[in-house]
Amino acid sequence: MNKVILFSESTIDIPPELVAKYQIEIIPLIVNFEEETYFDGVTISPDELYKKVDEKKMLPKTAARTPLDYKEHYLKFLNQGCDVVHISLGYNFSSTYQNAFLARNELDDELKERVFLVDGKNLSSGTALLFLKAAKLRDLGKSAKEIAEEIEKIVPKVKTQFVVESLEYLHKGGRCSTSKRFLGAMFRIKPMIVVRGGRMDVGKSVFGSMKKSLNEMLKLFLRDFPKIDPEFVFITSTAADKSYRYLEEKMQELPETKQIKNLFHTEAGCVIASHCGQGTIGILYIMTEDVPENQL
Structure with a gap:
């Protein structure tokens, strides 16, 4: 059975020590202040964001990653022989799920069958809860397909x-x-x-x-x-x-x-x-x- 990669966006809001412990792969979403572009949690922190909001008297625009970004991340793991379970930020909160769905559909049929995309229908640590459950299932030896099916039941x-x-x-x-x-x-x-x-x-x-x-x-x-x-x-x-x-x-x-x-x-x-x-x-x-x- 292939190794299972658990994958999500930076909106998962999970402590770094848990990311490391449970081996969760995270793609940062985008934060734009006019012409300035940052990656959530990588090139800008919450404290820096609050400071910029105070200075500029405006909120940033946030953006999802593109289908190409998701495809590249999927291929990185798939080419290593891994299967992917992607539990995304909720469909109604962002275009992340839609972009990930498009990325999966652009893969070859054989590779596509090894990416399991779950709409978390939640945000912040509501999604993190799903990942901790997924990590437990992975550590019990469940396949990517089995993990995705079980997480779908927990989402509601x-x-x-x-x-x-x-x-x-x-x-x-x-x-x-x-x-x-x-x-x-x-x-x-x-x-x-x-x-x-x-x-x-x-x-x-x-x-x-x-x-x-x-x-x-x-x-x-x-x-x-x-x-x-x-x-x-x-x-x-x-x-x-x-x-x-x-x-x-x-x-x-x-x-x-x-x-x-x-x-x-x-x-x-x-x-x-x-x-x-x-x-x-x-x-x-x-x-x-x-x-x-x-x-x-």
Whole structure:
């Protein structure tokens, strides 16, 4: 059986030590500030991105890699005798899946059959959760085809939710009107962003302090806990140290969290951060059953 390569984009938002441990191959997406082009996590860091946004008073444009880029990466592994499982950033969030699909179709028939493309229907560490499961299956000796089939079953079970501290980046990116931003600042509105059916939506908005919003997210986590797969849980944030410390402290006080086998904290990369801004934080996990599309 051929060696299996696990492959994704930089939007996976997984800590470098886990990338190395689980041998995950990552292609960086593109961050453009007018005429300046950077590669997410390679030639620009989140801290550098925040600084540039402050200096230029504008958000960057992010871009997927081209079909040719994907084809070249696939061929690098295929020519080494490896099979590829590519779990992509969700179809509805970017053209990454479409470009990867085109790249796969440009391969010779024999090579094409060794590339297994999965729409992760998620973003950030929601995709990372799928990769950790895929790595476990690979290490159990499963083939690329078997891994892809199992991951397809897990995709609808991933629960992704973030609290956005400020509407500034959403406003600059055209996802929030000026009036909503003004009202959000006045009433200290913190939207809770959720992924439902492969799409991003506002689950609810919490009025008041960030702590109040974090407590609301913890309530939802505890509600879900009896049906949570305890193997992997992520807390993912964007320059939200204070919120992370608060969330970590509260979670350590909960008897339920002692059942979590691996609780990871990671910082979101530049592409994700450019859309939600600093101060965003979320809890991401896998359920034991499909997440209802109408559930917060």
